[in-house]
Amino acid sequence: MPDTDETLVERAKKGDNRAFDLLVLRHQQKILRLVTSIIRDQHEAIDVTQEVFIKAYKSLPGFRGDSAFYTWLYRIAVNTAKNAIIAQIKRSNMESIDAILAEPKNLSPKLQDYATPEHELLSDEIAATINKALQSLSEELRVAITLRELEGMSYEDIARAMSCPVGTVRSRIFRARETIDAYLKPLLRE
Secondary structure: OOOOHHHHHHHHHOOOHHHHHHHHHHHHHHHHHHHHHHOOOHHHHHHHHHHHHHHHHHHHHHOOOOOOHHHHHHHHHHHHHHHHHHHHHHHHHHHHHHHHHHOHHHOOHHHHOOOOHHHHHHHHHHHHHHHHHHHHOOHHHHHHHHHHHOOOOOHHHHHHHHOOOHHHHHHHHHHHHHHHHHHHHHHHHO
């Protein structure tokens, strides 16, 4: 009869590394699927999954058993994936905005057919304005809109990543879009 998670956790807490290895083997595919649902890049998801188990190993002495081991591990995975996305957003914020602006379908019809210095200047102004608008948002709104618009995540996946109801995600994205639109209105009227 195989050991339960609780038995393996107790053994691992006493220094039995083999017991922790068995916990990893037992849960790594579920955690990888969870992380992959939050982080779309497979290679990044694998790295984050490894980080989840490293964090779990280091935090194991503090695990009190108030919840099931998998529930505890699941929360570590969601938080680690969320932090990885936030770090990725911070690294690529301007690159992502430039990519959005490079897609003519996302721009005002006035801007689609012009490859002029004026157009380039306006594009730069729009990028700077979007960046300014994003920076003005609270972290919750900024993460929600970035996960939706730049990462292409579903509302349900964002809700899981942010540990909140789908309705809250919809509200946050709506408020973020309103703020960004307010910043862009003066530019697009010109």
